[in-house]
Amino acid sequence: MTWQIRRASVADLAHILAIETSTFGSDAWSADLLRSELASANTYYIVATPVGAPEIVEGYAGLMVPPRAEEADIQTIAVAAEVRRMGLGRILVRALLSEARKRGAKQVFLEVRADNPGAQALYAELGFEEIAVRPGYYQPDNVDAVVMKLVLAPRVPGPAVGVQ
């Protein structure tokens, strides 16, 4: 399966909301909150569309990365249930990390439900480490949040092309 990743805009709200509500249940963000996230100058949201079917959205992810901030936050990520475990989540997180690095962030943080080992495994695989637990952070379920952090490696300039 291959996807095209592109920057999301408010025009993608309905597609994103459909995955958001079916995925997160009582934790789902409202249309208003998602709209303001998509419209914010401090965020970078992306969507994944299957190659050849740009009208279908199968996953999305968002980063909060204010100008000149050294810290970025992964705000959310979700992949449509029918295409999970095919590598799209990894692609989306890597795309956010690459944008965070490009914008000069040095560290990336996120919160994940303590009862979501799949997402924790994805983040750990990409280098995130658990740094704290926020008891009862997710309400009304009363589930703890695990706070994870990744220190971004500085950008290494590529070798000059055509120079001996």
Ligand SMILES: CC(C)(COP(=O)(O)OP(=O)(O)OC[C@H]1O[C@@H](n2cnc3c(N)ncnc32)[C@H](O)[C@@H]1OP(=O)(O)O)[C@@H](O)C(=O)NCCC(=O)NCCS
């Ligand atoms: C978490 C989520 C985004 C992962 O997306 P995905 O496309 O299924 O993940 P990938 O296929 O890229 O998985 C990459 C790696 O992450 C780990 N991983 C992902 N889902 C996993 C699961 N359910 N159980 C265990 N490990 C998992 C594995 O190491 C996997 O590699 P592998 O398949 O080669 O073993 C997706 O499951 C999802 O949308 N879940 C519901 C929403 C959610 O929980 N979002 C996170 C909120 S913090």
